[in-house]
Amino acid sequence: MGAEAILEKIRKNAEEEAAALAKQGEEKAEAAAGKIRADAEAEAAAILGNARQRAEELEKRERLMAGLQIRKNTLAARRAVMDEAFSLAGEQLADLPKERWEALITRLLLEAAETGAEIMEVPAADREKYEWTPEGNLPIIGEKSFFKRLNAALKESGREGKLTLADAPANVTGGFRLMGPVYDVDASFDALLSQAREDWEQEIYRILYPKDE
Template sequence: MAQSTIISRILDKANEDAANIKNDSKEKAQELKKTIQRKSDEQISQMENDFDRKMQDLEERSELIFHLEARKNRLLKKRELIDRAFAQAKEAMNHLPEKDWSVLIAEIVASSSRTGNETIKVPEKDYEKYQSGFLSTLNKGLKVNGLPGKLTLDSDPAEFEAGILLEGDHYDINGDFEVLLQQVRDKYEREVAAILFEDRDEA
């Protein structure tokens, strides 16, 4: 009888331990499941945040590229308009009325001649003007300014389309209209841009 009671107690204890172990295992399994679920949720949330951030970066980069392209296109358009304005100015200078042409050439000579003895080179189409008295007019103007007034006309024509070249012993003064216009462009291009686009953003 005593032996049976001992065995019964041992079995009860074993069953109780087994039940405790089972409960502990179940609790640990539940905790492990929760931990795995939490980490999984955290990783998914992190992945979503990374994705959203990358998409935002991509959108911002795309928007920046769009604005840069738009600005580039605006600048190119403005450059075309400025080029056209100076091209029209060049065309006008190459076909000045006789009176305006004479005044401009005289101003170039008066401001550029250092000795009054230079040789001048001009486009072939202008030879007749100089030979018909304009060269004499230029020399008279130099004499008024206190220079000898002994400019001579080179028999070889200048290679440019319009203007005048003064050749001294140790210097040349380039009065090519295209060169003069380029100098004006270099100096005043921003001002021209401001005039062309005064109602828009700065060039």
């Protein structure tokens, strides 16, 4: 083979190798570009998915907060109704007719007294109800006064019937306080309503809001 033929073959082989390398480079470049696109699409999908999830979480949280606020407002409204109901009950206790008031005080005293010789504190506004006779002729504890009848009721129940009325008034709006040798009893209307509220609150809710059952 002559020198020219050898050079031609080398040139041809070089061209073929260059073409092959170029093709291989194009394929690698295309593959790299495809991978980049795939990676970009995957990243975009991940970002979109995270954004969607975040949006759903925010929406869920907003619904939850809105629900909690509604529930809070509802509970506040119900609490206001309860407050009004017990405030009205306190007013009704304070305005009881004489016979019903005396019957209530008598029942409370018989339940609270231990020996029948306790000291009874009453509100200043109620003192005359205990001391005055039915005729209202003298501001003293007469034989027909309500206080005397309370002691008679204590004696009939088997207790001493030696209850005394404290000089100092009780700092309550209604009812009384009883001081005994062993324990004291707060039978004020405020204390009774407070205890009743604790005991009956759920039942009153069921009465006021039966649709929640």
